[in-house]
Amino acid sequence: MSDPDLIDPIRRAQRDQDRAVAEKRRGTGATLALIGTLGWLIVLPPLAGLFLGRWLDRTSDGRFWTLSLLFTGVFVGCWAAWRRIDEGHHDD
Numbered sequence: 438m439s440d441p442d443l444i445d446p447i448r449r450a451q452r453d454q455d456r457a458v459a460e461k462r463r464g465t466g467a468t469l470a471l472i473g474t475l476g477w478l479i480v481l482p483p484l485a486g487l488f489l490g491r492w493l494d495r496t497s498d499g500r501f502w503t504l505s506l507l508f509t510g511v512f513v514g515c516w517a518a519w520r521r522i523d524e525g526h527h528d529d
Contacts, residue, residue: 471521478521479514486510 487510490503 474521475518478518482514482517483507483510486513 486506
């Protein structure tokens, strides 16, 4: 006879241990790919905002488009990187 009060915590601990082992098996290539992806996610939106802002400043009389779109790009890039990192923490 088995006691369910003892079996359930043991099964839960085994499942947690198996999950920890599986998560640690991420290879060097996958880690480098993640770092590269985060770099592109953080750098490209501010650059796009900078170029778009410079173009708008040249075509209009205002001077605030470059700075405002640069900050918007920084915000969007950091938000996208945060979401990319957060994807790995949710269990399916």
